[in-house]
Amino acid sequence: MDQNIYVKMESISKNFGTVKANDNINLTVKKGEIHALLGENGAGKSTLMNMLSGFYKPDSGSIYIHGEPVKFDSPKDSIKKGIGMIHQHYKLVEAMTAVQNITLGQKGSFFLSEKKSKNKIKKVAESYGLKINYDKKVYEMSIGEKQATEIIKVLYQGADILIMDEPTAVLTPQETKKLFEILKNMAREGCSIIIITHKLHEVMEISHKVTVLRKGQTIKTLETEKTNSKELTDLMVGRAVDLSIDRPEVEIGEEILKIENLTAEDVDKVEVLKNVSFNLRKGEILGVAGVAGSGQKELCEAIAGLYKIKKGKILYENEDIVGLSPRDIIHKGISMSFIPEDRLGMGLVASMDMVDNYLLKEQHKQKGIFIKRKPVKEKCNNMISKLEIQTPGTSHPVKQLSGGNIQKVLIGREIDTNPHVLITAYAVRGLDIASSHTIYDLLNEQKKKDVGILFIGEDLDVLLKLCDRIMVLSSGRVTGIVSAKETTKEKIGLLMSDEINTEVLAV
Amino acid sequence: MRMIKRERISKKDAFRIRSTAIIGSLILSGLFIFFLGHNPLDVYLSMAKGAFGSIYRIKDTINIIIPLIMTSLGIMIAFKMKFWNIGGEGQILMGALFASYFALNFSTLPKPILLFVMFIAGFIGGGFWAFIPAFLKVKFQTNETITTLMMNYIALNLITYLQYGPWRDPQSLGFPKIANFADSATLPRLFGIHIGWIITIIAVVVITIFLNKSKFGYEIKVVGESQDTANYSGIRVNRVIIRGLIISGGICGIVGMMEVSGVNGTLTNHVSAGYGYTAIITTWLSGLKPAFIIPVSTLFAGLIKGGGFIQTAYQIPQSAADIIQSMILFFVIGSEFFIQYKIVPDRRNAKGGEVNVS
Structure with missing residues (x-):
């Protein structure tokens, strides 16, 4: 068999109970290829990759790595064959340095020479154009650095097939750009990269080939150059979809919510909201952008009366609601829904x-x-x-x-x-495209009813299309509030990476 | 081998597991009885006879069923909020103490009024004893398992003190005993059993409705499922916990009142008879559902009563009877594990589900 075909998965099926998670899936990835795996939530992307990395065993079908048939009993076996998986949530030890994390669990002599390992790691990393500070402890690292550490770790383990599960979810646009440079470098050096994503523009930007999955089946594998976003979406959803998001023109009314110098601390006395000030008007959707964990959750909970506030004011129709009970705040007509990663969290039992x-x-x-x-x-x-x-x-x-x-x-x-103020965080997290649009329509309907909406989002494209204004949070600070019609993704990206822009603050 | 949490279990499978456990426990205890030199079958039969063999014995067993059901109901309300109330024992004692105060000092009141006052006093006594740990929990996040347990000892020693000291009956010829209640403070009987059984039946019905249909019952459920969600939806969590605990302890307090007034005729430091602890098991085994508390408590009362009977009938030492009881308990409680989890062979050694390589 062709040695250049690094990964070949043939008619793979996997059932969980009565659910067909994967049904006869085929996937071929060549040397030096960046292959995007595209599909909506529940399409079977993660299941498929979990079989490639040895977490699950397929019910039927065959896997060939470097042309050789393989059976994985555990992730260890898959690592041995040169497969490295980078999970969405990094699996690093916070209190250890990059080198320690990278060498963790490696075979070798009883005593590890950190210096020797470091040189070896450096050589591997630099051959792909990766650079990090090896003595930095993980808890001091930015998200981008952590990701780089994870990548170096699998490369150091000898991986030449890299699986990345939604790698850009936690990155700013700038960090994403950097990551993509690295991935391209790696591909040039002969690695195969499989990237799981549901963001179309990323597929278009980085991949050579794309395989679309839907409801556990392979729909089609295409060359990225010969396709476009529209076709991919239609394949992903299974019918033609209208990708545009409506932004109805509503006469923006008076101010309904005004936040002044809001500061809050977490249990460790670390400031999670720093002097946050903004206002929200009737009939307006105010978007909130920022990398995950920039204070979005705390802001939502603070307004809903669930988070202790250190100082500052939350004025609802000119009345300070700081210190009111969650019940009183609900009665005033402020509704908050936060969709956590596990989706159930505190909104539902x-x-x-x-x-x-x-x-x-x-x-x-x-x-x-x-x-x-x-x-x-x-x-x-x-x-x-x-x-x-x-x-x-x-x-x-x-x-x-x-x-x-x-x-x-x-x-x-x-x-x-029937709230007057609707706060919603990650409302479309993990939803398929049709459902997401149902939600956008619902929000727009509320906007037309003069409701003030605070929309905390992940996808900048959506924020730009749906919102009237966008506020950017970075490490608990407001780094800018911009008009959605006039700004660009790059500008927001800069604000997300913590550069206060006094000019845009004035908007 | 490893264990997997079951998604759900069919009623048939659950029944199969539970009956296997009971049969298993009977076999193992049977072996034990055999080594003691008795015929296991005979012993089991006399256990059943001892508990349900005659009208008189049935009445005796019902006297145990009543406090077990009531205490389980009380504890269940706390458990529904994931507040681990281990203090049923102390709450029973305090209910008994409060009720006894009125029984001893106001015996001249007309019987219905005095009994009603004692009933309310019992509720307040138990409720107050549960309020303290509930308050400490919401204010200072103390661990309720420890505080409720400690409160048991305080209650126990308080009554012992009263029994040996201030409340000792001068006419008891130096015997450390509190005076017997007057007739006006004694629960009347119906069909030969004190009317606590009617109170108990009413309590089961009322609490079932209360939990399923009332707002407060709903709030208790939400708080038990997730305090964050309760908070988020505007439920005043602390208030629900404190009120719920007062009701929980109050019901246990009523048990104390019924025991002193209907069974013992006076207050002693063993009036709670371990019901507060046994009820933890019965509550748990009944899956926090009032309707299941009745059969489970009946079974336990039978076990207690039957265990007592074989001691005298076969001259088996109490510890041996306890061992038999515990073995049965161990199996029954252990079976709950298998209802929630199943044991499967480790994947690594399994032949099935492997990749076919062509």
């Missing part, structure tokens, strides 16, 4: 059904000591049909729904409370 979850926000409004579930059931049924929620019924525990449907329940409920 996993083991309860839809009706009981709806009741979380509804029960205060009911009079008397007994709960009336019947009217709520009706509202839930309305919501199911309006948002096309896939569920066997209203009395099904929400944790058994798929991620997207769980999100619709949460956001649907929050919108049903």
